[in-house]
Amino acid sequence: MAPAIARDPIYRGRRFSHEVIELCVRWYITYRLSYRDLVAMMADRGIAVSHTTIMRWVLRYVPEYERKWAQFARPPGSSWRVDETAISIAGGYYFLYRAVDRDGRSVASRLRPDRTIGSARAFFRSAVAQKHIPFPAKINLDGNAATYRGLLELRQEDVRWKTVEIRARRYLNNVIEQDQRAIKRRCASMLGLKTLKSAAITLAGVELAHRIRKGQHAVPLEPQGNVASLKDAWDRVLSRECTPSSQQESSPSSMHQISPSAHLPRGARKVRHKRLAGWRHAWRLPFGNGLYLLVSTKGGRIWRYRYSYGGKQKSLTLGTYPRLPLEGAMTCHRYAQALLAAGIDPALRRIDVYRSYPIPPLAA
Numbered sequence: 459m460a461p462a463i464a465r466d467p468i469y470r471g472r473r474f475s476h477e478v479i480e481l482c483v484r485w486y487i488t489y490r491l492s493y494r495d496l497v498a499m500m501a502d503r504g505i506a507v508s509h510t511t512i513m514r515w516v517l518r519y520v521p522e523y524e525r526k527w528a529q530f531a532r533p534p535g536s537s538w539r540v541d542e543t544a545i546s547i548a549g550g551y552y553f554l555y556r557a558v559d560r561d562g563r564s565v566a567s568r569l570r571p572d573r574t575i576g577s578a579r580a581f582f583r584s585a586v587a588q589k590h591i592p593f594p595a596k597i598n599l600d601g602n603a604a605t606y607r608g609l610l611e612l613r614q615e616d617v618r619w620k621t622v623e624i625r626a627r628r629y630l631n632n633v634i635e636q637d638q639r640a641i642k643r644r645c646a647s648m649l650g651l652k653t654l655k656s657a658a659i660t661l662a663g664v665e666l667a668h669r670i671r672k673g674q675h676a677v678p679l680e681p682q683g684n685v686a687s688l689k690d691a692w693d694r695v696l697s698r699e700c701t702p703s704s705q706q707e708s709s710p711s712s713m714h715q716i717s718p719s720a721h722l723p724r725g726a727r728k729v730r731h732k733r734l735a736g737w738r739h740a741w742r743l744p745f746g747n748g749l750y751l752l753v754s755t756k757g758g759r760i761w762r763y764r765y766s767y768g769g770k771q772k773s774l775t776l777g778t779y780p781r782l783p784l785e786g787a788m789t790c791h792r793y794a795q796a797l798l799a800a801g802i803d804p805a806l807r808r809i810d811v812y813r814s815y816p817i818p819p820l821a822a
Contacts, residue, residue, distance in 0.1 A: 468522050478505060482512045483519050484692055487663035488671075490647040517656055520663035526695055527666060528590065530675040535559030536595040536746040539634040540581075540605065542573055543642065545661070547651045554641070554661060555581040557597075558634045564669045565591060569658045578608030592746025593795075596623045598630045617799045621766060640668050749791045751779065761787040763794050767803050774804050 469476045482496050491499075493509035500507050537560040542553045553573050557565040566585035570577035586593055599605050606624065613619040644664050651657035669675065670691070677691045743751040748764040761776040776782060776790045794804035 468519070474505070474507065478507070479515050479519065480692065480696060482507070483515050483523070483663070484667075486512065486516055487520065487660075488667040488688075490644060492647055492649060513656075516663060517659050520659050520666070523696065524662060524666055527670070527675055528588075530677055530695060531590040531669075532563075532674050532676055533590050533592050533746050534563040534565045534674070535561060535744060536592055536748070538565055538594045538597045539631050540597055541600045541631055541634045541638065542602065542605075543638050545569065545645065545651070545657065547654060547657045552654065552657070553577070556634060556638065556641070556665075557581075557585060558637050560633065562633050562637055563672065563674055564637070564665060567661070567665050569654065569661055571654065573602060573604055575604045575608045575611065578602075578605040579612055582609065582612060592749075593618055594622055595747055596625065598625045598627055600631050601626050601628070618795070621798070641665070745787075745791075747791075747795070749787065751787075761790070763791055763804070765794070765798055765804065767798065772803075772805060 466476060469479065472479065478500070482500065485491055485499075486493070486496060493512050496512050497507060497509050538557045539560070540555070540557045542555050544551045545554050546552075552569055552571050554567060554569050555577065556567045559565055566581070566588065568581045568584050570580065585591060597609065599609075606626070609619065609622070609624055641661070641664060645651075645661075648660075651660065670688070675691075675695075677694060741753040743753065745751065750762055750764065752760045752762050754760075759779040761779060761782055763774045763776055765772055765774065774794060776787055776794075779787075782790070797804045
């Protein structure tokens, strides 16, 4: 009796191999292909598969792939641009709520049947519920009154929404208007979405491929240190042996020493290698919702939290890096936000903020 093939539990009971399933799903959500185009492409490889089978693969595995890629997601900025775009489903029009930050990085998306206050509230609730998305500091709207009313009603549910600045400036939404083109262009090659559930899953996969294309995930590097290609990145993320880069850095090999800057995102690690000679001003690396790393012209790095209290803009120093690592800065940041939500100035409890995180010993 032949031994059983070792497979990922999510692929059990499937007649086709996981390589074929992942290839079809990845190509469909990434490129402008229809299901029948993929049938013809698989036939050239000697694989006979139906277009309805590929459709079931997309509906089944896109949520699984989203959860795996979310482990490597980089946090977007705290200044959002929100807009809605119409999507044709079963002969009617539904609305896809989307948000990007000021640099064009995708924040969140949600498909809704209308543009009411309830739809806007559901979108913002789902956006801040994701772990890798920081709470917004500014939100720029497209002028839809229902979205504005929805944000105002959220302030009665959560006090954190009271500190969010709401704006309605058209020129600031040019970023998301241009970003909508990638989603609309991908939907044009589809023969038509039939149900709200299938459309929501398919559009979520298109958004995932769009974020991957924009480099919003910290994919582990190859053993030689080279940046992985798109196929290699998918293989490494979907493999069971792959772990997030944060976990890999927390347990380094005994033969290699990880520098203190390895605990920072890629943008902060570049500061260590880039000479700051000739810079006249300090450089800020934002981490969302007022938290940023201030890099001086001499190379010093300080964690700071910028907030508004009593109608005045204030800044709170949380600690210096690497004595206070990224995890500690995030813990102090959440503690300061809780004080601010309770009506207490975080600067008055600065000693408690430092004591809220145990400072580990410095790495050798």
